[in-house]
Amino acid sequence: MIYLDHAATTAVHPQVLQAMLPYFSDRFGNASSIYAIGRESRQALDRARETVARVLGARPNEIIFTSGGSESDNLALKGVAFARRSKGNHIITSGVEHHAILHACEYLEKWFGFRVTYLPVDRYGVVDLEALTAALDEQTILVTVMAGNNEVGTLQPIAEIARILKGRDIILHTDAVQAGGSVDLDVEKLGVDMLSLSAHKFYGPKGVGALYVRRGTTFWPQQQGGSQERNRRAGTENVAGIVGLATALDLAYANLASNCAHAQALRDILVQGILASVPDTLLTGHPTRRLPNNASFCFKYVEGESILLSLDMLGIAGSSGSACTSAAIEPSHVLTAMGIPIELAHGSLRLTTGLENREEDMRYVVDVLPGIITKLRAMSPLTVH
Amino acid sequence: MYSEAVMDHFMNPRNVGSLADADGVGTEGNPVCGDVMKIYIKVDGEERIEDIKFQTFGCGAAIATSSMVTEMVKGLTLEEAMDVSNKKVAEALGGLPANKMHCSNLAADALHKAIEDYRAKKQAPQGAGQ
Numbered sequence: 369m370i371y372l373d374h375a376a377t378t379a380v381h382p383q384v385l386q387a388m389l390p391y392f393s394d395r396f397g398n399a400s401s402i403y404a405i406g407r408e409s410r411q412a413l414d415r416a417r418e419t420v421a422r423v424l425g426a427r428p429n430e431i432i433f434t435s436g437g438s439e440s441d442n443l444a445l446k447g448v449a450f451a452r453r454s455k456g457n458h459i460i461t462s463g464v465e466h467h468a469i470l471h472a473c474e475y476l477e478k479w480f481g482f483r484v485t486y487l488p489v490d491r492y493g494v495v496d497l498e499a500l501t502a503a504l505d506e507q508t509i510l511v512t513v514m515a516g517n518n519e520v521g522t523l524q525p526i527a528e529i530a531r532i533l534k535g536r537d538i539i540l541h542t543d544a545v546q547a548g549g550s551v552d553l554d555v556e557k558l559g560v561d562m563l564s565l566s567a568h569k570f571y572g573p574k575g576v577g578a579l580y581v582r583r584g585t586t587f588w589p590q591q592q593g594g595s596q597e598r599n600r601r602a603g604t605e606n607v608a609g610i611v612g613l614a615t616a617l618d619l620a621y622a623n624l625a626s627n628c629a630h631a632q633a634l635r636d637i638l639v640q641g642i643l644a645s646v647p648d649t650l651l652t653g654h655p656t657r658r659l660p661n662n663a664s665f666c667f668k669y670v671e672g673e674s675i676l677l678s679l680d681m682l683g684i685a686g687s688s689g690s691a692c693t694s695a696a697i698e699p700s701h702v703l704t705a706m707g708i709p710i711e712l713a714h715g716s717l718r719l720t721t722g723l724e725n726r727e728e729d730m731r732y733v734v735d736v737l738p739g740i741i742t743k744l745r746a747m748s749p750l751t752v753h
Numbered sequence: 754m755y756s757e758a759v760m761d762h763f764m765n766p767r768n769v770g771s772l773a774d775a776d777g778v779g780t781e782g783n784p785v786c787g788d789v790m791k792i793y794i795k796v797d798g799e800e801r802i803e804d805i806k807f808q809t810f811g812c813g814a815a816i817a818t819s820s821m822v823t824e825m826v827k828g829l830t831l832e833e834a835m836d837v838s839n840k841k842v843a844e845a846l847g848g849l850p851a852n853k854m855h856c857s858n859l860a861a862d863a864l865h866k867a868i869e870d871y872r873a874k875k876q877a878p879q880g881a882g883q
């Protein structure tokens with residue numbers, strides 16, 4: 369298999385797996401217990417928290433471990449929205465966020481009377497900073513904009529957003545789930561108050577994430593129970609998962625430059641090769657300010673799933689923004705927010721490179737993809753035959 | 754998620770293309786919804802489908818149902834072909850995932866439109882002659 373869907377998830381790195389294994393068996397203790405194996409788990413959690421804090425340039429007690437990116441996003445949004453309700457009811461986000469953000473915003477709008485502004489983006493998917501400035505008002509309590517987009521890879525100007533918000537009593541959250549392992553996430557350089565991560569995007573395990581919360585940021589926990597995570601997230605800690613997250617993050621940032629160079633070199637083979645050999649193809653996302661591993665396209669006259677199935681038959685795993693719902697094929701909200709016509713958005717393909725990919729595999733993909741698109745176009749009534 | 758029959762029809766679609774001298778053409782779906790199926794038929798003197806071709810823009814299910822319907826009705830009388838429903842096409846493919854039953858399973862509708870198109874064309878010259 370040639371796996372080109374690292375934005376969906378990644379394989380657990382062997383070193384990460386080794387670090388996790390003892391916490392499933394010998395060191396199974398509950399981190400809240402006072403005896404030796406309990407204390408061992410507590411120490412493992414403390415070390416993991418220090419590691420994550422170091423990578424983010426934060427303090428250990430500013431890190432909350434969660435069950436993944438979705439929980440981190442929901443906790444950040446709802447936690448801040450409810451805690452700051454008396455200050456205001458206005459939230460600003462963008463139209464290209466992950467559903468973990470968008471659906472949490474819709475929930476706050478629908479059931480709790482919050483007002484949400486969805487900032488427009490340009491054709492590359494970059495948020496409109498003038499629209500941000502214009503949207504700010506006395507009631508604005510929270511701005512949340514993702515660091516890197518999961519579909520098209522576009523990087524958002526988070527530090528500039530932080531500068532715009534400077535001096536105002538507004539919390540800035542960023543969903544860095546896709547950016548994790550690809551981009552410097554120093555929270556001081558970014559200027560964010562909250563940041564979401566998910567381990568399985570950077571060779572850690574699924575179902576574990578982290579939320580950075582700047583000291584002094586008031587927010588309400590969303591899960592009631594025990595006093596774990598300093599009363600901010602109840603539930604016996606997923607020690608093995610948290611050790612996995614921290615080990616994976618540490619590895620990713622120790623090797624950031626070489627990992628990114630590898631992913632990007634392979635990504636560039638895909639982008640250049642595919643644009644050169646398949647006519648009527650659009651590279652989606654920003655041409656340069658994008659995640660190093662993301663190659664995403666729209667092919668005219670064909671539909672995404674049929675491309676994915678054809679690739680799968682050749683052992684190539686990719687993904688598409690289109691999703692089939694009961695009523696229709698839903699084009700990606702990210703592509704439509706970027707102004708891509710719906711017909712074209714249906715023909716999307718996302719290939720995301722990673723550690724185990726090899727150059728010859730990229731050449732193979734570039735060799736076979738034109739034939740797939742040609743065959744599907746020959747079948748399509750939209751093609752000008 | 755797809756049956757073997759669906760994958761077979763998707764990878765090796767039967768009767769792809771168009772008929773320049775088609776007696777009837779039917780289109781169902783639209784590009785905004787992500788599925789468009791176009792069926793061309795050639796009808797012989799005994800009102801049988803003597804040739805049939807399809808062009809489809811859409812997902813795997815859309816392509817497979819289009820291919821399957823052309824195979825099912827080739828050689829049938831128009832009346833028999835009108836009896837072939839979307840549901841029967843899906844059954845012949847060993848079933849489709851639930852979320853594909855509606856939007857991507859319109860090939861029989863496109864065929865029926867092609868038959869109606871043929872019938873309308875046949876009637877039009879008589880009407881014009883009166």
Ligand SMILES: Cc1ncc(COP(=O)(O)O)c(C=O)c1O
Nearest residue numbers: 436437438466468518545546566
């Ligand atoms: C940008 C972004 N945010 C949030 C998530 C959700 O993360 P998780 O699957 O860990 O809940 C994802 C994962 O697809 C993502 O890409």
